[in-house]
Amino acid sequence: MTFQKRAYKILELLEKFGEVEIRQLAAEINVSEVTVRRDLTAMAANGLLYRTHGGAMKISEVIKPVSFVNKAGVNIKAKDAICKRAAADIIDGDVIFIDCGSTAFRLCQFIKNKKIKVITNSLPVVNELLDSAVTINLIGGEVDATRQAVHGTTAYEHIARYRASKAFLGVDGITVEGLYAGSEHEASNTLAMALQSDCVYILCDARKVGKTSYLKFNDLSLVNILVTDYNNPDVTEFETKGISVLSVTV
Structure with missing residues (x-):
C-alpha cells in the first residue's frame, strides 16, 4: 500500500474516532508500527494531524474549545x-x-x-x-x-x-x-x-x-x-x- 493510500486511511480513522493509537492504526492498515510512526510524522509535518505520544489526534479535536x-x-x-x-x-x-x-x-x-x-x-x-x-x-x-x-x-x-x-x-x-x-x-x-x-x-x-x-x-x-x-x-x-x-x- 502506498503512502498516499495509508494516509487516506489514517485520516478516515481520525475522522471516525478523533484520536487513534499506533497499534490500532497498524492493525487497521495491516502494516508495521514502524511504518505507522513514519507516516504520522510525515503527516504531522504537513499539518494533516497532531502527533501524540502513542498515536495521533484530529486537528479539529485539538483546536476546538472543550467545555x-x-x-x-x-x-x-x-x-x-x-x-x-x-x-x-x-x-x-x-x-x-x-x-x-x-x-x-x-x-x-x-x-x-x-x-x-x-x-x-x-x-x-x-x-x-x-x-x-x-x-x-x-x-x-x-x-x-x-x-x-x-x-x-x-x-x-x-x-x-x-x-x-x-x-x-x-x-x-x-x-x-x-x-x-x-x-x-x-x-x-x-x-x-x-x-x-x-x-x-x-x-x-x-x-x-x-x-x-x-x-x-x-x-x-x-x-x-x-x-x-x-x-x-x-x-x-x-x-x-x-x-x-x-x-x-x-
Missing part, C-alpha cells in the same frame, strides 16, 4: 490521585495559584481545611472553596462561559500584582520539548501564574504526557515538579531536564 464540564468528567481517579499527592506539599500559610484546568480543580477537595490563600481564575475552584478555611482571591477579567474561567489583559495584570509560593497548573500536553495549550488565553494565564511563583507544579494525567497540542507556549524550564500517573520508563527524560517527577499509582 470545563466535559473535561472535568474524564479520568477522575487519576486526577484525584495526582491532586492528593500535590496537596501533601501545601502547608498552612502558603499562597498558591490554581489555574482553570480540570485536573487542578480536583485539588480543592484536599485543601479545604488548610489555612492558605488561593489565587485563581477558575469559577469552579472559587465555588468549591467557598465556606472553607481557604482565603480566595479571584482574578478579574472577561469570563469564558465554556471554560468557566476568567481571561484577558486585565487578568494578566491582576496576576502580575501577586507573588505565590507555589502554582498548581495544568497543560493540554507536555513533552521533553515543552508545554502545550489548547488556546492562547489559557497559555497566557498559565505562563503568568508560573512566572509569579517560587515553585511550579504541573498536574498532568498520563493521557497528556508525550502529547503535543495547538500551541507550544514554553519549554520545560518553567516547571519545577511534574505530578503524574504516567509510569513508563521514559518519564525519566523529564528528570534529565531538571524536573522532579512525582509518580502516583491509580
Whole structure:
C-alpha cells in the first residue's frame, strides 16, 4: 500500500474516532508500527494531524474549545490521585495559584481545611472553596462561559500584582520539548501564574504526557515538579531536564 493510500486511511480513522493509537492504526492498515510512526510524522509535518505520544489526534479535536464540564468528567481517579499527592506539599500559610484546568480543580477537595490563600481564575475552584478555611482571591477579567474561567489583559495584570509560593497548573500536553495549550488565553494565564511563583507544579494525567497540542507556549524550564500517573520508563527524560517527577499509582 502506498503512502498516499495509508494516509487516506489514517485520516478516515481520525475522522471516525478523533484520536487513534499506533497499534490500532497498524492493525487497521495491516502494516508495521514502524511504518505507522513514519507516516504520522510525515503527516504531522504537513499539518494533516497532531502527533501524540502513542498515536495521533484530529486537528479539529485539538483546536476546538472543550467545555470545563466535559473535561472535568474524564479520568477522575487519576486526577484525584495526582491532586492528593500535590496537596501533601501545601502547608498552612502558603499562597498558591490554581489555574482553570480540570485536573487542578480536583485539588480543592484536599485543601479545604488548610489555612492558605488561593489565587485563581477558575469559577469552579472559587465555588468549591467557598465556606472553607481557604482565603480566595479571584482574578478579574472577561469570563469564558465554556471554560468557566476568567481571561484577558486585565487578568494578566491582576496576576502580575501577586507573588505565590507555589502554582498548581495544568497543560493540554507536555513533552521533553515543552508545554502545550489548547488556546492562547489559557497559555497566557498559565505562563503568568508560573512566572509569579517560587515553585511550579504541573498536574498532568498520563493521557497528556508525550502529547503535543495547538500551541507550544514554553519549554520545560518553567516547571519545577511534574505530578503524574504516567509510569513508563521514559518519564525519566523529564528528570534529565531538571524536573522532579512525582509518580502516583491509580
